[in-house]
Amino acid sequence: MTQLGFNNKNLLSKRIQSVPESFIRNILKVATQADVISFAGGLPSADLFPIDGLEAACSKVLQTNGKKALQYSSSEGDSELRSWISQRYKEKQGLDISPKNILITNGSQQALDLLGKVLLDEGDPIAIENPGYLGAIQSFSLYQPTMHTIAIDDNGLDVGQLSSILNSYEPKLLYTVPNFQNPTGISYSQQNREDVAELIAQSNTLLLQDDPYGELRFSGEQKSNFYELLPEQTLLLGSFSKVVVPSFRLGWIVAPDWLMKPLVIAKQAADLHTNYFSQQVISQYLNDNALDDHIERITAFYSQQKQVMMDAIEQYFPADAKVAESEGGMFLWVTLPTGISAMALFDKAIKEKVAFVPGNPFYVGDNIEENTLRLSYVTVDEASILEGIKRLARCIML
Numbered sequence: 001m002t003q004l005g006f007n008n009k010n011l012l013s014k015r016i017q018s019v020p021e022s023f024i025r026n027i028l029k030v031a032t033q034a035d036v037i038s039f040a041g042g043l044p045s046a047d048l049f050p051i052d053g054l055e056a057a058c059s060k061v062l063q064t065n066g067k068k069a070l071q072y073s074s075s076e077g078d079s080e081l082r083s084w085i086s087q088r089y090k091e092k093q094g095l096d097i098s099p100k101n102i103l104i105t106n107g108s109q110q111a112l113d114l115l116g117k118v119l120l121d122e123g124d125p126i127a128i129e130n131p132g133y134l135g136a137i138q139s140f141s142l143y144q145p146t147m148h149t150i151a152i153d154d155n156g157l158d159v160g161q162l163s164s165i166l167n168s169y170e171p172k173l174l175y176t177v178p179n180f181q182n183p184t185g186i187s188y189s190q191q192n193r194e195d196v197a198e199l200i201a202q203s204n205t206l207l208l209q210d211d212p213y214g215e216l217r218f219s220g221e222q223k224s225n226f227y228e229l230l231p232e233q234t235l236l237l238g239s240f241s242k243v244v245v246p247s248f249r250l251g252w253i254v255a256p257d258w259l260m261k262p263l264v265i266a267k268q269a270a271d272l273h274t275n276y277f278s279q280q281v282i283s284q285y286l287n288d289n290a291l292d293d294h295i296e297r298i299t300a301f302y303s304q305q306k307q308v309m310m311d312a313i314e315q316y317f318p319a320d321a322k323v324a325e326s327e328g329g330m331f332l333w334v335t336l337p338t339g340i341s342a343m344a345l346f347d348k349a350i351k352e353k354v355a356f357v358p359g360n361p362f363y364v365g366d367n368i369e370e371n372t373l374r375l376s377y378v379t380v381d382e383a384s385i386l387e388g389i390k391r392l393a394r395c396i397m398l
């Protein structure tokens with residue numbers, strides 16, 4: 001047999017070629033070296049994982065319900081878990097959401113992918129926060145939409161920009177993280193939510209509220225969920241990653257009836273259903289333990305860590321460095337004095353064995369604030385936070 005010589009040049013789809021390579025992966029490769037103090041990660045603190053409670057739940061599920069828990073199951077997800085989520089929305093946010101409108105997904109990351117699959121064709125307009133969550137940008141990119149960016153600040157979305165994008169492009173979807181946003185840590189104010197909801201109500205756009213950090217509040221008042229302001233046009237994403245553990249890969253979508261069926265078809269085509277064993281274990285864990293007590297432990301620890309980082313920044317960074325107002329979550333967003341490039345600072349900082357994520361990769365398009373950076377305060381101990389911020393400050397002054 002004569003072989004022409006294998007050539008992989010034209011084999012990859014346009015779809016995958018259109019996805020930006022994750023710059024963060026490259027950063028994390030350097031940042032996770034053992035002697036580096038890393039504020040770069042986006043992981044929750046593993047010291048707070050409820051390992052004993054999950055071990056007990058695992059054994060109980062296997063002992064009492066093993067045959068069912070290890071079998072294939074429904075694409076929509078475990079009915080008890082969906083009921084628990086529905087009740088939690090009622091208790092914590094006063095929202096009436098039926099379990100039949102909840103689809104369990106493989107983390108909220110899969111929810112983003114499924115929504116892309118069922119809503120977006122190539123070139124379709126969508127609107128996203130700028131800077132925004134990289135995982136959403138990457139997920140949506142696979143469906144090759146046209147992305148329109150909307151600036152955010154301490155108050156929330158720029159409603160002027162939103163209004164003009166709604167009028168000019170009629171986006172199918174507006175992607176938002178209104179509580180303790182990734183990467184900036186900011187939350188939309190109550191007034192901003194109402195203004196955004198009012199604009200969306202006059203459009204044919206769906207508002208997607210991604211909310212993995214919403215329960216990690218350290219201070220301030222809970223604000224309205226967009227579902228309360230705009231029930232027909234709001235889709236909600238939720239996740240157990242930041243309040244229990246990320247490795248179970250358990251998240252969910254809240255969607256109206258008309259969207260549930262296409263989402264379930266897309267879910268079946270992707271993986272039949274989310275890991276049923278982890279759904280059963282988390283359900284058992286939630287039955288036998290008070291999640292609120294666990295969340296209280298997480299928020300007490302994270303808010304203390306945040307304070308240590310804020311105090312160190314105040315003491316060592318230049319006086320005109322600004323930290324975005326944040327009442328919870330896992331991140332601080334720093335704007336350095338004008339003219340300092342966070343990308344260039346990253347190279348200097350790595351030599352001093354301290355890492356962070358420059359703001360650059362979180363922006364889509366040309367409106368990049370080069371002097372911004374994201375710092376995570378949750379996985380580094382207090383002494384290392386202090387030392388890391390001192391080193392970073394030295395690099396800024398160099």
Ligand SMILES: Cc1ncc(COP(=O)(O)O)c(C=O)c1O
Binds near residue numbers: 109240
């Ligand atoms: C804003 C946002 N959405 C979604 C996710 C994905 O979370 P998961 O798939 O673990 O639920 C993350 C993870 O960091 C995130 O920050």
